[in-house]
Amino acid sequence: MIRHFTVSAFVSLNGATLLHWHAKNQMWLPPGGHVEPDEDPLEAVHREVLEETGLTVALLPTAPPFAYTNPPQLPAPVTIMLEDIAHHPVDGPHQHIDSIYFTTPQPADQAIGPGWVWVPAEALRANTPLAAADGERTVEIAEDVRVLGLAAIERAARG
Numbered sequence: 001m002i003r004h005f006t007v008s009a010f011v012s013l014n015g016a017t018l019l020h021w022h023a024k025n026q027m028w029l030p031p032g033g034h035v036e037p038d039e040d041p042l043e044a045v046h047r048e049v050l051e052e053t054g055l056t057v058a059l060l061p062t063a064p065p066f067a068y069t070n071p072p073q074l075p076a077p078v079t080i081m082l083e084d085i086a087h088h089p090v091d092g093p094h095q096h097i098d099s100i101y102f103t104t105p106q107p108a109d110q111a112i113g114p115g116w117v118w119v120p121a122e123a124l125r126a127n128t129p130l131a132a133a134d135g136e137r138t139v140e141i142a143e144d145v146r147v148l149g150l151a152a153i154e155r156a157a158r159g
Contacts, residue, residue, distance in 0.1 A: 002091050055105050060155050
C-alpha cells in the first residue's frame, strides 16, 4: 500500500473553526496537505494554512515539551489518522498518514481567502449541513471533522 504523510490544521477563533468545500473530495475540510520532502510536519502546517487560506497561525500545543533541549522536540499532533484514499489519478488507491494540529490565527484580525467559512461550534454540535460550493445542495460535515473542529474550538478558547 502506498502511503503519504499529510497534515491537517484546524484553525479556530472566537467559537468557530475554518472549513472549506473540497470539490475533489466532495466534503467540508480544514486546511491541509502533503508534507513536502525535507519539511517537518510543523513547517507543512504553516505552509499549507498560508497557501490555502492566506492566514499565518500559531500552533496550540497538546502538551509541554520535556525538560531537555537537545535534540529539539516538535510538538505532537492532537491525533494521527490513517485515511483511505480510494481514487487518485496518479497514485491510485493509497493512504494518508494525517497528523492533525490545532491552530489559531496570529494575529487574530487577518482576512481569509475566498471559499473559507467560519463554522460556529453550535453548527458543529447540531450537525447542521452546509451549502456545497455549487449552492444546489447542503452537505453534512463528516463526523471526524465535526468532533475535531469542536475540540479545536474548545482548545483555542483556553488560549
